[in-house]
Amino acid sequence: MTTVSVRQATILDLHELVPLFDGYRQFYKRPSDVAGAHAFLLDRFKHAESAIFLACEGSEPVGLTQLYPSFSSASMARIFILNDLFVREDARGKGVGRKLIGAAGEFAKATGAVRLTLSTALTNTDARAVYESLGWQLDTQFCVYNFAL
Secondary structure (H helix, E strand, O other): OOOEEEEEOOHHHHHHHHHHHHHHHHHOOOOOOHHHHHHHHHHHHHOOOOEEEEEEEOOEEEEEEEEEEEEEOOOOEEEEEEEEEEEOHHHOOOOHHHHHHHHHHHHHHHOOOOEEEOOOOOOOHHHHHHHHHOOOOOOOOOOOOOOOO
């Protein structure tokens, strides 16, 4: 059995991240757009707007997670939004997602954050089961609204 490792990605990992990020978008029913995925991730690196973690099984990239920094005014503290989490279908069920979430939590703690937050599709029951098994709590106090611009 090959070991799964997770590390914070750098701009030098862009080539490995793009297909994973494109796969993430396709999971959420977006059309494949490799050039757009490349441009989007490159901008995040150039402007230091996110922290991305890359999971590899051996030397093969199999998953990613991306955190966006934010703040909680009520807590007067830094938080991170775990916005993207994706594991290739052939690597699911091997603990890759759990390792990515663990790395995200360690990073957030090390930077002084008080909370990670995420959202996922109501129908994404597999992911929801993983989050809940790791101690994540479903927020029943707030409604989330979106306004398209």
